[in-house]
Amino acid sequence: MAQAWRCSGLRWSADGPVLMWDGGRRSALTWGKQVAFEVADGGVRWCVGARGHVCPMRASVPGRSTGARCEECARLDRAHSVAADTIADDPRPYHVYLAWFGPGMVKVGITALERGPARLLEQGAVCFSWLGAGPLMAARRTEELLRAALRVPDRIPYADKRAVRSVLPRAAAGRAAEVVELHARAVALGDWPESLEREPCQPVDHVGVFGLEGVPAAVGSVSELVAGGAVSGELVAAAGPDLHLATRRGVVVLDTRLITGWELVPATGDELSVPVREFRADTAALQDGLF
Structure with a gap:
């Protein structure tokens, strides 16, 4: 019987996306690589714990949860999250950024200066x-100032991000236009905190890094994994936690946050036998189904 592995998530390195596994194993992902695995038959998705600690309850979690944490571990993890606004005494310097995901989708956010562009990837x-x-x-x-004065959100749903990846402007200047315009409006605002140093607008484009140039439109996205289910496809692009896999039914997006907590074994075929949410022709999600 093949050895089972537990995935601890997708990380972005200087060389591209990498799947991380419990025990320190790493699987570098390159375009054209075959991604194929099965969920251990009869398996249960277990809570991944919080802040590097094992879940004390050994709780099971739903297949559709992108956090893969039980209620208590999710609470503990969020209690130490900068994004949750629960930490006020972090001495590290922070960047404020503007991020663009597609037409009309610009958000404001913050990330520790030492992390560089990792958060954006x-x-x-x-x-x-x-x-x-x-x-x-x-x-x-500053983040709150932009939300209030310019109505810039601090969150964009992943479903919206996925829907537009195959129809992005071809030119980098077109992809940067909304960021440039909003940056100019932002730095012109009054009431900026004196201790925050403005930075010039220098758009960074990730289309090449993500492999999105000419990527085929996705026909759907995996909505959850199930015991005994299989996923198999050729990696054609990746963005954030999402892998775009070319399957027999077309390109399907796999959110790698859905695979944490499961025991996985290598797949032996090219089957796709997990629930998939199909996309309508207008790129909006329609309903769950099985391909």
């Missing part, structure tokens, strides 16, 4: 620019 930002840098609370106030 993890979110699947197609284009981004730094807006400023300074202490955590100053970065937070």
Whole structure:
């Protein structure tokens, strides 16, 4: 019987996306690579714990959960999250950024300066620019200023990001246009915290990094894994936590956050036997079904 592995998530390195496995194993992902695995038959999806600690309840979690944590571990994890606004005394400097995911989809966010662009790669930002840098609370106030004054959200649903990846503007300048325009409006605002240093608009484009140039439109996305189900496809692109896999039925998006907590074994065929949410012709999600 093949050895089972537990995936701990997708990480972005300088060389591209990497699947991480419990025990430290890493699987580098390159375009054209065959991604094929089966969920152990009769298996259960277990909570992945919080902040590097094993779940004390050994709780099971739903297949559709992208967090793969039970209620208690999710609470503990969020209690130590900068994004949850629960930490006020972090001494590290922070970047404020503008991220673009597609037409009309620009968000504002913050990330520790030491992380560089990692957060933008993890979110699947197609284009981004730094807006400023300074202490955590100053970065937070600037983020709130943009939300209130310019109505810039701090969150874009992943379903919306996926829907437009195959119809992005071809030219990098076209992809950067909304970021450039919003950056100019943002730096012109009053009430900026004095301790936050404005940064010039220098758009960074991730289309090449993600392999999105000419990527075929996805026909659907995996909605959950199930015991005994299989996923198999050729990797044609990746953005944020999403793998775009060419299957016998077309390109299907796999959110790798759905595979954490499961025991996986190598697949032996090219089968796709997990629930998939089909996309309508207008790129909106329709309903769950099995291909």
